[in-house]
Amino acid sequence: MPVAPSIKESMASSSFIRKMFEEGIQLKAQYGADNVYDFSIGNPDLEPPAKVHAVLAEIAASPEKGLHAxxxxxxxxxxxxxxxxxxxxxxxxxxxxxxxxxxxxxxxxxxxxxxxxxxxxxxxxxxxxxxxxxxxxxxxxxxxxxxxxxxxxxxxxxxxxxxxxxxxxxxxxxxxxxxxxxxxxxxxxxxxxxxxxxxxxxxxxxxxxxxxxxxxxxxxxxxxxxxxxxxxxxxxxxxxxxxxxxxxxxxxxxxxxxxxxxxxxxxxxxxxxxxxxxxxxxxxxxxxxxxxxxxWNEPVDYSLYAARREKLAAVLDAAGIEYFLPEGAFYLFCKVPAPREAAHTAGSDGEFCDHMKKHRILGVPGTGFGKKGWFRLAFCAPMRSIELSAEAFKAARASW
Ligand SMILES: Cc1ncc(COP(=O)(O)O)c(C=O)c1O
CATH class of the missing domain: 3.40.640.10 (Type I PLP-dependent aspartate aminotransferase-like (Major domain))
Structure with missing residues (x-):
């Protein structure tokens, strides 16, 4: 069936996060989930507040008619x-x-x-x-x-x-x-x-x-x-x-x-x-x-995100990768480091993300966000994964 050329063009230019997500699944199948450091997607991994489940149960048990109208x-x-x-x-x-x-x-x-x-x-x-x-x-x-x-x-x-x-x-x-x-x-x-x-x-x-x-x-x-x-x-x-x-x-x-x-x-x-x-x-x-x-006003403890922000920042400091320390949300935007190896292109975020992948780190190139020379790491990932990524970041930096 014919697909509109404009949609084909948009799909081709926007598949970068999805591509990363799919490659992540493949890498995890190959190396085991613990050995892949997936910072690609902003999918919050805190569970919703307990009250959400309680209200859902209340609604499900309600005799009120027209709930689905x-x-x-x-x-x-x-x-x-x-x-x-x-x-x-x-x-x-x-x-x-x-x-x-x-x-x-x-x-x-x-x-x-x-x-x-x-x-x-x-x-x-x-x-x-x-x-x-x-x-x-x-x-x-x-x-x-x-x-x-x-x-x-x-x-x-x-x-x-x-x-x-x-x-x-x-x-x-x-x-x-x-x-x-x-x-x-x-x-x-x-x-x-x-x-x-x-x-x-x-x-x-x-x-x-x-x-x-x-x-x-x-x-x-x-x-x-x-x-x-x-x-x-x-x-x-x-x-x-x-x-x-x-x-x-x-x-x-x-x-x-x-x-x-x-x-x-x-x-x-x-x-x-x-x-x-x-x-x-x-x-x-x-x-x-x-x-x-x-x-809507249930208190949520975001300290887990704060702790991960600190940890990932420390991991990047140790690896010698510069970043903007986020004031909110759960993303760390990092600068592609200057290459030490002649084989690498200065400021190429796509190339650096491909290079990180060889070290089983998944991040997203900044070009897709309108900022060449940078890459994004989403830290709604388990603390253990952030801790385990430290050596991989060091190795990726050292061989770039
Ligand atoms: C800046 C920004 N705006 C909007 C959205 C979309 O949010 P929603 O899932 O509520 O549609 C996202 C999702 O990641 C986002 O990062």
Whole structure:
């Protein structure tokens, strides 16, 4: 059957993480799981809080009728009220349930928002490095992704942003904490970004919609906090999920929250709700809407991620590999070391990841995230695996 050339092309350019995942399975079959150091995929390995199972059991035993029925497209009112409470606390401004649309994960939420605001030929701007799927989410709606370089410490470069915005720019994505760097943007950076968007609006008459992608908001280190975005830019939509903070990625449960300060918030909400329907999501999964309504503020101990961050950083220090110490999320973004062997190409992240594979270490080349010369290690991997990887990293560095 004929496959659209555009999909063939997108598939060919985006298979790098999946390829790594499949090679990991092959290597584990060959050498045993303990002897392969798989840092390729951001699949949280903490178990969800016990309350998730208790609420699921309660729902399964409930005599209530219609638990599996269609519902209003934006979701159950009770769930939206809970999400509004959560968003109000995070954004520091009151948010009503009517500003919440339940979604099929953060990815589903972003696609509903993109469908609501993007027209063919539009541009979606994003600071690089960035979550690679954004390229495809923009393309889904006839738009293209415009990468904007960040500074050396991955902070926002306002001059670069100002010169990248055009009359075609409809959306700016901000992802904090960031995948792949773990960078958290400061309040001053968010305010600075809003100032750039405002001067663009004054110059061109065009209001850029700020989409804040926040699935890692709760996973932070050294007592950091993620700054709110609503107080800075009215035309903001937060998209998020419970994939990472409650370890529920397979359940596909998230939501979009529209800033109440947005002058045409009602139009935007109606458009996101309609888009959720016509994209074929119809509504977010029913059972997990009920679960997150009761579990959204369950305390989770992320100290295991913090301990792994310390351990992996120590392993890399010992091997002589430089990295950006993440402020949140569970990724360590590392610099490809300078080669000592003439056979290797300086700064080639693809070549270095292939080289690490010979030492049974799986990481992901930075090029796919829009940052050549770097690679990403996901540390939602067992502590034992991180400890055991120390010698492999040293050997990989020494022979590069
Ligand atoms: C930055 C970022 N945004 C969105 C997503 C998608 O999240 P979800 O599984 O909730 O759709 C991910 C998943 O890894 C991510 O890293």
């Amino acid at each position: 269609y519902m209003p497209n934006p979701g159950y009112k009770e769930t939206r009220e809970a999400m509004a409470k959560k968003t109000s606390a995070e954004q520091g401004v009151p948010v009503d349930f009517s500003h919440i649309v339940m979604a099929v994960g953060a990815a589903g939420a972003m696609n509903s928002v993109f469908k609501a605001v993007l027209s063919p030929g539009d541009e979606v701007a994003v600071p690089a490095p960035f979550f690679a799927e954004y390229t495809h989410y923009a393309r889904n709606h006839g738009a293209s992704l415009k990468q904007i370089p960040t500074k050396e410490d991955f902070s926002l470069d306002f001059d670069a942003i100002a010169s990248a915005l055009t009359e075609k720019t409809s959306v700016f994505i901000i992802n904090s904490p960031n995948n792949p760097t773990g960078k958290i943007y400061t309040a001053a950076e968010i305010a600075g970004l809003a100032a750039v968007l405002e001067s663009h609006r004054v110059k061109t008459g065009k209001t850029v919609v700020l989409v804040a992608d926040e699935p890692y908001r709760d996973i932070v280190y050294d007592n950091r906090a993620v700054s709110p975005v609503f107080p800075h830019w009215p035309a903001t939509v937060v998209v998020t999920s419970f994939a990472k903070n409650l370890s529920l990625p397979g359940e596909r449960i998230g939501f979009a929250a529209v800033n109440p300060a947005c002058p045409d918030a009602k139009d935007m909400l109606d458009a996101i709700i309609f888009s959720t329907r016509v994209l074929g999501f119809v509504n977010a999964p029913a059972i997990f809407q009920r679960v997150v309504a009761k579990c």
